[in-house]
Amino acid sequence: MIKQPNVILGNDELLVTMGKKGDILGLFYPRRDHAQHVEESLACIHTGEKLLWTNDNDWHSIQNYIEDTNIVSTKLYHDSGIRISILDLVHPEVPVLIRRFKVQSQQKMSGKFFYYSNFNVGETSKKNSGFCDSEARLLAQYWQNYYIGIYGLPEFTEWQIGKAMDTIWWTNAKYDMEDGKLQRNKEDIGNINNAAGWDLELEADGANEFVIFIGAASSRSLLYKRMHELSKLPLEHIFEKTREHWVMWLAKKHVLKMPGLEGHNNLRQELFNAYNRALLMLYLLNDHEHGSFVAAPEFDSNFEKCGGYGFCWNRDSAEIVLALKHSGYPEYCDRFFKWCIQTQLPAGSWFQRYWLNGDIAPSWGNFEYSTQIDETGSTLHAMDIYYRILEGLKKVEFLEEVWVSVLRAAEYLMKRTKSGLHESCMDLWETYYGVFTYTNASIYAGLMGASHLAEENGESGMARRWKKRAEFIKQATIDRFWLQEGYFAKGILNEKLDKTIDASSLGAYIPFGMLSPTDPVERDMILFRIENIQKKLSIPINGGNGIKRYENDSYIDGNPWVVTTLWLSEAMFAFVLDLPNGKEGPYAEELKRLTVEGVKYLRWALAGATSTGLLPEQVDKSTGKPAWAIPLGWSGSLMLDNILLLDKICRRNAGNNEQG
Structure with missing residues (x-):
């Protein structure tokens, strides 16, 4: 199911996406692209008469970030007079989401506070195993070396580990909450879900607080240690440490x-x-280990309406790292270009998109005619822009590091542009096959950048050759695609000039500088x-x-x-x-x-x-x-x-x- 977030938070290992009412839509660990461990995870209230899910339409919400942080405040208001304030943060050093729920009611109420989760640990609903350690008061679910756990303060008093299936509905934790009491089944395997429960006793305008820790780890023992150690720390201390982390990074x-x-x-x-x-x-x-970026947190993992977004495209990431460099964060360029060197294909090009660790991702760009040549042009262009910004020894070291990659990429672009226009490929929008203004502009910029780097590296012959081809591409693009109406044609589709006006033709000026x-x-x-x-x-x-x-x-x-x-x-x-x-x-x-x-x-x-x-x-x-x-x-x-x-x-x- 497609679920688009309203807010994201996390640290270097954990990325969490949430809806407007604080319901967790995605829990990515240990990378931004894999694995996504959550189908559903949210709180609900049993009033003593009925169950109120906090993502129901009966709740009104106000959600915002705490200023200059990735800490989230969500306030929920129910027509019955119940109010819930949620504070969400991820500890800056360990992959644990901490959720503080403050529940209030205008009227006296005796009920239950439940926290329900349907985890697909390891990004699969099959062959999961779940248990409740009643002594440690820890709910855990695992698949191979992925462990997700839930701990609460105060400690939960009831629980259910059940089958997340309608065919075995009597064990299903989702249905088990409806009567306000959980069965306390301790373990199960397969497609499972879980719930934890606390007594909720409220005087009129009184309040109860519950703190939920949702942690991730690569082993059972590490999960226990993380939850145990964090639960001993005052929430105010964790909040201040997290707030300071983000404020200092922004500084x-x-x-x-x-x-x-x-x-x-x-x-x-x-x-x-x-x-x-x-x-x-x-x-x-950003993947802080590899230097790559997801285009967006994945929300259509089954590719229902698109090809997914939880992957790294060189084109997007090249623009991102340069923007971050101009904003005061040069380290992202350093890591990303190292990643580019490692992910370059034998032919000298870059693939349509990658997993963050550099493995090639699911693609409809597996052949020469369906590849996206602009990815290679964009990467070369970004390398040159970054080089021009550097100074001193750093400049020399960077050129030494990327030179072989530049040489291979430039020769690939030369191979694909013998006629002045590039050979048929897929456009940047991943919709059409043909020859495009945007792609030609990216190749122009890539070869001009490579020419500059070659000149700087003492390779004047290569520099002249690549520059000459870039100028040939520019002239051919203007001659073939510029229209008297005052814009560039989209390109050539099915061997015919397509005069559709496409916003990507702006690339001939920004970012690729083919026009001045x-x-x-x-x-x-x-x-x-x-x-x-x-x-x-x-x-x-x-x-x-x-x-x-x-x-x-x-x-x-x-x-x-x-x-x-x-x-x-x-x-x-x-x-x-x-x-x-x-x-x-x-x-x-x-x-x-x-x-x-x-x-x-x-x-x-x-x-x-x-x-x-x-x-x-x-x-x-x-x-x-x-x-x-x-x-x-x-x-x-x-x-x-x-x-x-x-x-x-x-x-x-x-x-x-x-x-x-």
Whole structure:
């Protein structure tokens, strides 16, 4: 079943996704991509008369992050007068989720507090084993070397280990709670679930607190040790340690100033908050051992409506690590490019997508005609951008480390572009096979980057050869794909020119730099393309316009995407910075207009975030709510890029005002 989160939290080993009402949707351990151990995990209240599940529609919720942290506060209000406050955090050093429930009622109540879980440990419902250690007051479920455990404070007084099956309903822990009393079965095997129970005695406006520890480990003994040691610590101590961990990590960031935005309807503070949230979110999508990123926490593992998102694409991750570097976190580039060296295929290219440990992932890109050549171009381009930022010995060491990988990738791109346009492959949207503007632009950037690295490495012959091919690709792309209407065609499909306007054609300028605003002809091409994308791909919602991927897009109802909208605003901001500034300059009005419009798109993206500030892939074109993959790492990286560019514009404008 597809379940999209409203919030995520975790540490280096554990990633947890939750719904708006605090129900756990995903529990990923020990990596962000595998294994996902939860089918269902949430609290419920037995009032003495009936069972109230906390994810029912009868509950109203308010959910947010504690400022500058990945600690979550959820408040639930029931029509009957019951209130539940949930504080969720993951310890920064061990894979244990700690959940504090504070239950209140306007009326006196005598009932039960239950915590129910349907674990699929090892990402399977088969051959699991579960038990209740009544002496240690620990519920545990395991499969091979994956162990998931539940411990409570105060200790639970009743429990049930049962079959998660309707055919054996009388042992099923989910049904066992309905009469307000659990059977206390101690162990079972197969497709199983569990529940723990506590007495709930409330005076009018009184409160009871329950703390649930949900831990993961690779062995039974380690699980016991983790739960035992953590349960001895005061919750206030764990909370403060966790809060300090996130605050200290954020303290390394590049500091924003945004002068001149102070009076713009709280925009400055909204951007500060979005900047911090994007950084904190990307931390949680990163595999800290291998350096790779999941595109988004997996939510469609059965590939019901898509091919899944819980994998690493070089294209997305290359943009993410550069955004993090510009934001003050260079270590992500170091780890990711080491991962790229290890995952490069023998032919010199990179695969469509990978598991985080570098194994190739499920793919429909297994052949030359179905591969995504832009993944290789994007990776080479990012390596060169990172190299240009480095200084001193670090610069020399990085070039030495990546040179063989650069050489192999560049020669692969040469092989696939003999005619000036790339050979047939799959587009970046994983929808069409053909020859594409975006892919050609990525190859141009990859070969130009490789040429620069070759020159720096004393390989001038290779540098000239690769640069010549890049220039050939650029000219061929303009000659074949630029239309008199003022935009690039999508590409060649079925040997025919497809004149569909596609937002990805922005890649010819941002991020790949095939066109430059400093050239008068190319400057006009960029502006015409921006204008046509606005005209033909805008969808009005949330008081502004979002940008869909391309004309007649049918994927998930053809919604506008945060990625494409932020791509457009980034192009606008980059254009402003690429041209001379000045109140009386020849481009003054154009630069002002692009800045204003870029800010509108930026605000549109912020309006499409979850209540906790997470950026989705899309925004529902009918409701204006976050849609599909939540959160999407690519959206987060583009938000960072946009905010950093706008900060530069604000500082430049402030400097001009001071000079004036």
